[in-house]
Each structure stands twice: as C-alpha cells, then as structure tokens.
Amino acid sequence: MPTCQRCEEPAVLTSRKQPFCKDCFIKFIRGKQRKVVQSLNIKDKIVDVLVPISFDLSNTSYVSFNNAIVLLDILINFSKSLYKSYFKITMLFLVTAESSANIKSFYTTLKERYQFTNIDIKILDLMAFIRNNESLYNINVHNNRATSFPSVHKFESFEDYISSITNTSTREDLLFNIHWTVIKIFAYLHNFPTVLYSNSMGNIATKILSNIVKGKGIEISQILEESQTLEIADDEKKQFSFQAFYPLKDVLNTEIFQYIKLLNLTDLLPSDLQRQYEIINDEETGSNNKILNVKTATLNQLINEYFNDLEKNGYSTIVSTVVSTGSKLAIPKGELKECPLCGFKMPGGASKWLDHITVNSPCEDGESPSPSSSENHNPQLSGNPLDICYGCLVSFDTAGEKFSWPIAEPVSMSEKEILNEYIISDDDDE
Amino acid sequence: MTNDEKTKTKKGNLKLCELCKSRKQAIKRPKNLQKICKECFYHVFETEIHQTIVSNNLFFPGEKVAIGASGGKDSTVLAYVLKLLNERYNYGLELVLLSIDEGIVGYRDDSLATVQRNKIQYNLPLEIVSYRDLYNWTMDEIVSCAGIRNSCTYCGVLRRQALDRGAAKLGINHVVTGHNADDMAETVLMNILRGDLARLENSTTICTKSSGSPIKRSKPFKYIYQKEIVLYAHYKKLDYFSTECTYAPEAFRGTARVLMKNLEKIRSSCITDIIYSGENLVLKEKKKRQQFKKKQNANGSKEPTEVEIRNDGSISLGKHGFKDGNRCTRCGYLSSNTICKACMLLEGLEKSKAKIMLENDGVTDGAAKLTRTLESLTF
Ligand SMILES: [Zn+2]
Numbered sequence: 001m002p003t004c005q006r007c008e009e010p011a012v013l014t015s016r017k018q019p020f021c022k023d024c025f026i027k028f029i030r031g032k033q034r035k036v037v038q039s040l041n042i043k044d045k046i047v048d049v050l051v052p053i054s055f056d057l058s059n060t061s062y063v064s065f066n067n068a069i070v071l072l073d074i075l076i077n078f079s080k081s082l083y084k085s086y087f088k089i090t091m092l093f094l095v096t097a098e099s100s101a102n103i104k105s106f107y108t109t110l111k112e113r114y115q116f117t118n119i120d121i122k123i124l125d126l127m128a129f130i131r132n133n134e135s136l137y138n139i140n141v142h143n144n145r146a147t148s149f150p151s152v153h154k155f156e157s158f159e160d161y162i163s164s165i166t167n168t169s170t171r172e173d174l175l176f177n178i179h180w181t182v183i184k185i186f187a188y189l190h191n192f193p194t195v196l197y198s199n200s201m202g203n204i205a206t207k208i209l210s211n212i213v214k215g216k217g218i219e220i221s222q223i224l225e226e227s228q229t230l231e232i233a234d235d236e237k238k239q240f241s242f243q244a245f246y247p248l249k250d251v252l253n254t255e256i257f258q259y260i261k262l263l264n265l266t267d268l269l270p271s272d273l274q275r276q277y278e279i280i281n282d283e284e285t286g287s288n289n290k291i292l293n294v295k296t297a298t299l300n301q302l303i304n305e306y307f308n309d310l311e312k313n314g315y316s317t318i319v320s321t322v323v324s325t326g327s328k329l330a331i332p333k334g335e336l337k338e339c340p341l342c343g344f345k346m347p348g349g350a351s352k353w354l355d356h357i358t359v360n361s362p363c364e365d366g367e368s369p370s371p372s373s374s375e376n377h378n379p380q381l382s383g384n385p386l387d388i389c390y391g392c393l394v395s396f397d398t399a400g401e402k403f404s405w406p407i408a409e410p411v412s413m414s415e416k417e418i419l420n421e422y423i424i425s426d427d428d429d430e
Numbered sequence: 431m432t433n434d435e436k437t438k439t440k441k442g443n444l445k446l447c448e449l450c451k452s453r454k455q456a457i458k459r460p461k462n463l464q465k466i467c468k469e470c471f472y473h474v475f476e477t478e479i480h481q482t483i484v485s486n487n488l489f490f491p492g493e494k495v496a497i498g499a500s501g502g503k504d505s506t507v508l509a510y511v512l513k514l515l516n517e518r519y520n521y522g523l524e525l526v527l528l529s530i531d532e533g534i535v536g537y538r539d540d541s542l543a544t545v546q547r548n549k550i551q552y553n554l555p556l557e558i559v560s561y562r563d564l565y566n567w568t569m570d571e572i573v574s575c576a577g578i579r580n581s582c583t584y585c586g587v588l589r590r591q592a593l594d595r596g597a598a599k600l601g602i603n604h605v606v607t608g609h610n611a612d613d614m615a616e617t618v619l620m621n622i623l624r625g626d627l628a629r630l631e632n633s634t635t636i637c638t639k640s641s642g643s644p645i646k647r648s649k650p651f652k653y654i655y656q657k658e659i660v661l662y663a664h665y666k667k668l669d670y671f672s673t674e675c676t677y678a679p680e681a682f683r684g685t686a687r688v689l690m691k692n693l694e695k696i697r698s699s700c701i702t703d704i705i706y707s708g709e710n711l712v713l714k715e716k717k718k719r720q721q722f723k724k725k726q727n728a729n730g731s732k733e734p735t736e737v738e739i740r741n742d743g744s745i746s747l748g749k750h751g752f753k754d755g756n757r758c759t760r761c762g763y764l765s766s767n768t769i770c771k772a773c774m775l776l777e778g779l780e781k782s783k784a785k786i787m788l789e790n791d792g793v794t795d796g797a798a799k800l801t802r803t804l805e806s807l808t809f
C-alpha cells in the first residue's frame with residue numbers, strides 16, 4: 001500500500017496519479033471550492049444560494065443527485081467551520097412526477113446528519129412549464145424551416161409531454177432547455193442572487209463537447225458565464241441578473257464517487273437511487289460499467305462515455321483541458337437575438353446557412369421531371385415562420401408533430417402565478 | 431413515412447427519388463438521409479460545391495489553380511469536379527494537377543501511377559515534386575530515422591511546403607486541396623480536446639495562407655461529407671487509389687475519429703453541425719486570457735510552442751508574428767525564423783542520423799510531450 005504524498009499516512013485511493021489518505025483527499029476536494037466561495041465575497045453576511053437538483057429517477061437525475069450531495073456536504077462544512085460565515089442553502093428539486101415523499105425523507109436525513117438548519121427545500125413540478133396552454137405552441141420543423149401555431153394537444157402529464165418526442169437525443173435537449181429556463185425563472189421569482197450548479201468536471205466537458213457536436217457551440221460561453229440574466233416583461237428593471245457558479249468544475253467524476261464513498265454519503269440517497277448507485281458503480285474505480293449501445297445511446301451519453309474512458313485511463317488532463325477551453329469562449333460580437341425555443345442568444349439566419357450548403361432541388365436535365373416535382377420540394381407549412389437557432393433547428397427536426405413549446409414573451413406575471421401554484425413544498429410547512 | 435408512401439404509390443412498388451419524384455431511388459444521402467436517384471445525387475453534390483465556391487469567392491477568372499493531387503479519392507474527385515464546374519459555369523480557371531512524391535515505397539508508387547492516369551483522363555497538366563528533390567530525404571528515410579510515431583509531424587510540415595514550393599515553381603498562387611467536411615469537423619474536435627486556442631477560432635476557415643507565403647490554399651469540399659465523396663467516385667467510376675497512408679494517424683486522433691463516427695450514426699447531420707459550431711467559436715479578449723495563461727504556466731501546464739501541425743498538414747507559425755520578407759538561411763524559403771520549419775526538422779534528422787545508435791527520443795518540448803502522451807492513448 002503506497003503512502004499518502006501529503007502526510008505519509010497509508011493511502012486509501014489514487015487520484016490524478018497521486019496516492020491520498022482519506023483526510024487529505026477530502027481536504028483536497030474541499031480546497032478546490034475555496035476559490036468559488038471567496039468569489040462569493042462572504043464576510044459576515046449570509047449568502048442565499050440556490051442549488052438545483054434534477055430529480056426524475058432517470059440516469060441523469062442520479063448523476064445530478066450524486067453531485068448535489070457532494071456539493072451540499074462541502075457547502076455545509078464551509079458554512080459550519082472554515083469561514084465563520086455561512087450560506088443559506090435552498091435546494092430546488094425539479095421533479096417530473098410525484099416523487100416528493102422520497103425527497104422529504106432525504107431532507108430530514110440531511111438535516112439530522114449535519115445538524116444544520118440553514119437549509120430549505122423547494123420542489124417544483126415541471127408540469128408548470130407547459131401548464132399555460134395559451135402560450136403553448138406547436139412547433140414544426142421541416143426543410144430547415146420552423147413554424148409555429150397554437151397547440152391543439154393537451155398534455156396530461158409532463159411524461160406525456162416529453163414522450164411525444166421519440167428521438168432520445170432531442171428529448172435530452174428539450175429537458176435541458178426546460179431545466180435551464182425553469183431554474184432561471186425560479187431564481188428570479190424568489191430573488192436568488194446566486195445559483196450553484198453541481199456539475200462535475202466530466203459533466204461540463206460533456207456539455208461543452210456535446211454543444212459543439214449539436215451545432216450549439218455558441219451556447220457554451222452563455223452556459224458557463226458567471227453573470228446570468230433573464231429578460232422580464234413586466235418588471236420595471238426589465239432584466240434580472242444573478243451569479244452562476246459551478247463549484248465542482250475541478251472535480252472529476254471518479255472523485256465525486258470516492259468522496260461519497262469515503263464519507264458514507266450514500267446514506268443520504270433516497271432508496272431508489274441507493275439501489276441505482278449499487279448497480280451502476282464499480283467498487284474499485286467508481287466508474288460506470290455499462291457498455292453503451294451505440295445505436296440506442298443519446299449524443300450526450302456517447303460523449304459522456306468518451307470522457308469517462310479518458311478519466312479511467314488516466315487522461316483526466318484532457319477532460320480539464322476541455323473545461324478550461326470552454327471557459328475561454330466568448331459570445332460572438334454582432335447582432336444577436338434570443339432563440340424562442342432554447343432562450344440562448346443566436347446570430348439568426350440558420351435556415352439560410354443550411355440552404356446554402358444543402359441543395360434541395362432535383363436534377364432537371366435528362367428525363368423530364370414529373371409534374372408533381374415542383375409542388376413537392378417545398379411543401380406548404382401551416383403556421384407562422386419562427387426564426388430559431390441552428391441547434392434547435394437541427395435537434396427539433398426529429399421532434400415529431402406533437403412537439404410543443406410555450407412561446408411566451410419574457411417571463412410574465414401569469415407564469416409567476418403558475419410557478420408558484422406548482423411549488424409543491426416549501427420550507428414553510430416544516 | 432408519408433413521403434415514402436407518396437413515392438411508392440406512383441409506380442407500384444418502385445420507390446421514387448424524394449427530390450425529382452420521377453426516377454428510381456438509388457442512394458440514401460449520408461448528409462441528410464434523403465433517398466434520391468443517381469442524377470439528383472450528382473446534381474446536389476456538384477451544385478453544393480459550386481455554391482461553396484461562389485459564396486466564398488474562392489476563385490477569380492483567369493486564375494491559375496493547382497489541385498493538390500495525391501491519387502486518393504478526395505483529390506481525384508476534386509480534380510474531376512473542378513474541371514467539370516470550371517467548364518459548366520465558366521470559372522475561367524487554368525487548372526493544374528500538382529503531386530508530391532514523398533518517397534513512400536508501395537504507397538506513393540501506386541498512387542502516383544493513379545495521378546498519371548488522371549492526367550490523361552481529365553486532360554490536365556501534371557507536375558510532380560519529390561521530397562528527394564526538395565529536401566534530399568524520402569519519407570521512408572525520415573521514418574527509419576525519426577520513428578513511425580513522428581511521421582505525421584514530418585509529413586505535415588514537409589508536404590505543405592512541398593505543395594507551396596511546387597506551386598511557386600509553376601508560378602501558381604493558389605492551391606486547392608480535397609479536405610472535406612469530416613476533416614473539418616475532426617479538426618474542430620481535436621482543437622477542443624487539445625485546448626488549442628491558437629487555432630480554435632480558425633478551425634473551419636475555408637481559405638488559409640501562411641503568413642508571408644504568397645500561396646493561398648482553399649478547400650472547396652469544406653461542407654462535403656466524406657461518404658458522399660466515396661459514393662460519387664464509385665458511381666462516376668473514377669479512377670483513384672484507395673489505400674490509406676501506410677503511416678497511420680496518431681492514436682489519439684483515432685479515438686476522436688471513432689467518437690465522431692458513432693455520433694454520426696445517431697445524428698447524421700452532426701458533421702455539418704460541428705462545422706457550424708466551429709464557425710461561431712470566438713475566444714474571450716486576450717487580456718483576460720493572458721492572465722489565465724500565466725496561471726497555467728505556473729502550474730507547469732502545456733503551452734504548444736514547437737511544431738504545430740494542422741489536420742490539413744499546414745503549420746502555424748506561432749504568435750511571435752511574422753517579419754515579412756525573411757527567408758530561411760538554408761533554403762531561401764519564406765520563414766519567420768532564420769531557419770524554416772522544414773529545415774529545422776531536417777537538421778534534427780541529420781543529427782539523429784549521426785546518433786542513430788542512441789535511443790531515439792525525438793522532440794521533448796511541451797507540445798511534443800503532450801502529443802506523445804495522447805498518442806499512446808488507445809482504448
Ligand atoms: Zn435554440
């Protein structure tokens with residue numbers, strides 16, 4: 001057994017090619033958050049932070065939960081000791097079904113374990129997002145053009161809505177857009193100055209590369225930007241600004257796993273996820289052992305696996321290189337507008353760009369074309385033309401005919417009411 | 431699929447082209463999975479290249495253009511299509527085939543024979559420039575001296591100069607190469623994975639020019655899928671040499687290539703999508719970034735400084751700027767340093783040839799080290 005390079009105690013694990021004992025490893029990981037905590041500029045005041053957690057028992061919610069408990073552990077420890085200042089943490093659970101019982105028990109366990117009271121919980125049903133049927137539009141993408149018209153579909157549940165999209169990579173994009181938007185709106189409604197995302201280095205690298213692959217390179221800098229804004233329709237200020245940080249952006253996926261294991265944070269996991277944790281993780285390396293089926297995997301899953309392989313094989317420097325490259329990207333200059341689907345700034349003209357590089361007309365010489373040819377290569381679309389970003393154009397091309405999206409003006413009062421209506425649980429009832 | 435049904439009912443079971451609705455489906459377009467007939471495929475393939483040429487103002491009437499011809503499918507299709515478009519749309523170009531003989535026995539011998547046949551088939555003049563003539567080394571000799579691992583480094587630098595020198599010799603200022611959309615997308619991915627900031631913003635530029643060099647290079651196949659080039663060559667029965675370079679690419683590039691192939695299986699548009707992303711990548715202003723760099727260097731991090739080879743074999747001259755008019759003291763080729771990159775590499779070779787008994791460790795600066803680490807990577 002090698003000894004820890006920092007204190008000569010017997011090492012319990014190796015990370016980034018260095019042997020660590022338990023204490024030094026925990027210190028190492030917690031130390032990585034110091035920069036973020038310092039940038040929050042907390043001296044003697046309480047800092048309100050929002051920690052969003054996606055929770056729908058899918059594979060990604062498992063990752064989200066794992067990361068979140070590591071982040072919470074680190075924040076609570078900071079708050080209790082090191083800086084003599086503290087956070088007021090609000091966990092925002094984004095749920096797609098009635099899984100609130102599980103979450104409540106998690107909340108109770110968490111408070112007991114840490115003896116920490118400055119923590120609240122909010123559970124938000126994502127159904128709120130599509131509830132307002134007046135603003136729900138049917139989006140149709142065809143021949144590199146998007147159109148919209150008021151939706152005739154009634155969705156019974158969020159699952160019903162999501163499952164109308166059969167392409168899993170597209171569904172993944174849609175879910176991200178919804179989560180991203182809802183978190184912003186929530187931060188605005190409850191006036192949170194700071195949002196802390198719990199994504200690990202591997203998650204962020206995956207997001208960066210997958211954005212490149214999906215034609216959404218322009219979004220990278222907007223996602224990683226520390227100062228975020230939200231356009232508000234009926235607010236005098238017109239714009240809500242908050243800070244967004246990724247405190248775990250220097251922590252590898254394998255390190256998240258090790259951290260959870262060493263501190264027995266698995267006890268905190270709701271039972272469903274505990275089971276998932278046992279199935280998915282390899283005891284030795286903490287890495288996902290499932291072999292992806294290339295045909296059924298989503299784009300994100302493939303890219304995630306690529307980075308996990310790099311990490312497993314000792315090439316974590318590539319993962320960190322991608323993250324630091326992403327952080328050096330900027331929003332292009334020039335006139336930009338907001339994509340009505342994903343909300344990210346875009347240069348516009350995506351359809352034209354695609355037309356230019358893809359010819360969609362038939363060869364007219366030789367055989368005389370059949371009479372139907374002219375009527376067909378640009379089928380008439382119903383609805384109003386909608387200028388969406390390149391990434392959405394490509395992704396929602398396969399969304400299917402039921403695909404709908406609430407195209408609203410910037411956040412309005414009615415949405416405010418709806419979101420409030422759909423908050424299942426508040427700290428008030430504790 | 432409603433479209434399928436429509437085309438089916440027309441003539442019984444015969445499925446008709448989704449574009450012209452009159453001819454038989456023959457090809458599923460790799461780019462967008464459209465099922466089209468051969469004629470429509472030729473039409474869209476050629477017209478897309480034409481549109482790229484026109485919208486980027488790649489040529490001017492009367493321009494002399496050298497087609498970098500390797501005998502492989504990309505450059506063979508390029509020669510064929512450029513000649514065709516030049517005649518169809520009256521570009522008024524004077525086209526010349528320009529081949530480099532690297533001196534790789536087996537690979538180059540056969541491919542040069544192909545180029546010789548292309549010369550006759552397309553009725554285009556052919557010029558062959560050899561490494562032996564230019565550098566007094568053949569690629570085989572270089573590899574036996576520097577090791578197979580570094581072969582792409584050498585070949586990249588030497589080939590670019592060879593094409594430029596060959597073109598200059600013919601009094602031609604413009605070289606076109608057969609780099610396609612897959613190559614472009616791969617370059618974007620590699621630049622992201624390697625954190626190559628110096629090249630990130632220009633990963634997808636269609637026209638490049640080494641600073642100081644009078645030779646312009648462009649890539650008319652920028653948006654053309656590799657698979658479509660293969661299909662085009664196949665259906666047009668073009669005569670090309672299909673063996674890959676015997677010195678295979680570094681392993682790390684290989685893993686990125688596998689990833690890209692898998693991504694393409696899920697979403698066929700993703701090669702185009704990567705290029706779109708690449709065209710919109712912008713770096714934060716330098717000031718902020720330099721602070722970052724300092725920090726990175728303090729950590730002993732990599733900062734590519736030595737030989738930087740692009741996917742297309744071109745080299746970057748680094749950020750030290752270029753003093754115009756400087757020439758290599760050895761060979762007289764334009765260079766920002768007293769000795770040009772090619773001469774520098776060759777000088778290194780001469781030295782290692784002398785010390786051939788010693789363990790060959792190649793270059794050991796940061797960039798090379800990182801590349802080496804990446805090269806040993808396979809999974
Ligand atoms: Zn969008």
Ligand SMILES: [Zn+2]
Pocket residue numbers: 362363447448449450451452453466467468469470471
């Ligand atoms: Zn046709």
